[in-house]
Amino acid sequence: AQSVTQLDSHVSVSEGTPVLLRCNYSSSYSPSLFWYVQHPNKGLQLLLKYTSAATLVKGINGFEAEFKKSETSFHLTKPSAHMSDAAEYFCVVTYGGATNKLIFGTGTLLAVQP
Amino acid sequence: EAGVTQSPTHLIKTRGQQATLRCSPISGHTSVYWYQQALGLGLQFLLWYDEGEERNRGNFPPRFSGRQFPNYSSELNVNALELEDSALYLCASRGRQVTDTEAFFGQGTRLTVV
Numbered sequence: 001a002q003s004v005t006q007l008d009s010h011v012s013v014s015e016g017t018p019v020l021l022r023c024n025y026s027s028s029y030s031p032s033l034f035w036y037v038q039h040p041n042k043g044l045q046l047l048l049k050y051t052s053a054a055t056l057v058k059g060i061n062g063f064e065a066e067f068k069k070s071e072t073s074f075h076l077t078k079p080s081a082h083m084s085d086a087a088e089y090f091c092v093v094t095y096g097g098a099t100n101k102l103i104f105g106t107g108t109l110l111a112v113q114p
Numbered sequence: 115e116a117g118v119t120q121s122p123t124h125l126i127k128t129r130g131q132q133a134t135l136r137c138s139p140i141s142g143h144t145s146v147y148w149y150q151q152a153l154g155l156g157l158q159f160l161l162w163y164d165e166g167e168e169r170n171r172g173n174f175p176p177r178f179s180g181r182q183f184p185n186y187s188s189e190l191n192v193n194a195l196e197l198e199d200s201a202l203y204l205c206a207s208r209g210r211q212v213t214d215t216e217a218f219f220g221q222g223t224r225l226t227v228v
Binding site for chain 2: 032036043046092101
């Protein structure tokens with residue numbers, strides 16, 4: 001079955017330190033992968049997407065993610081955390097283009113300590 | 115260009131009543147997705163509509179239903195409301211082109227059942 005796994009439900013970092021949020025997907029042909037961010041009581045905002053172009057994808061707010069086919073991973077990173085990064089992050093995968101459904105990970109809650 | 119809009123932003127109902135939530139997709143998008151986000155339960159897929167048809171349904175009872183109109187806007191109806199239906203309901207839209215892989219989310223409707 002197609003699936004996506006976010007390995008950490010909670011991550012806590014100090015302001016100014018690197019952020020790593022991990023995501024693994026079930027192996028399949030041509031996945032499209034996304035990271036969304038959700039601030040409290042808000043909708044989801046697209047951070048970045050991978051759709052079979054460059055494997056290192058840069059997104060908004062200094063985030064980036066690297067698609068590693070051999071590891072079936074799409075981890076989200078940021079060199080230096082900011083207080084405003086505290087939110088919930090969702091890794092999402094879809095296969096086969098726009099006509100297939102979106103598969104969400106269970107989310108990672110990022111806390112940023114001063 | 116307007117994003118995905120949901121109405122109302124907040125809705126308070128009593129147990130046993132019916133709730134109707136509305137979603138207007140981004141212009142040109144034909145797919146609409148509904149998700150329930152209850153406290154502690156993550157994002158749960160409810161329904162997917164495309165071109166006026168229900169394409170997929172999550173593991174929810176039949177009292178959760180919806181429809182998509184010819185202009186691609188959508189309604190989610192929840193009958194016989196229960197206290198555990200209290201949640202943030204998110205709508206997302208997506209285009210039909212091969213390049214339209216990502217979904218765009220509205221800000222959600224906060225439903226409170228008392």
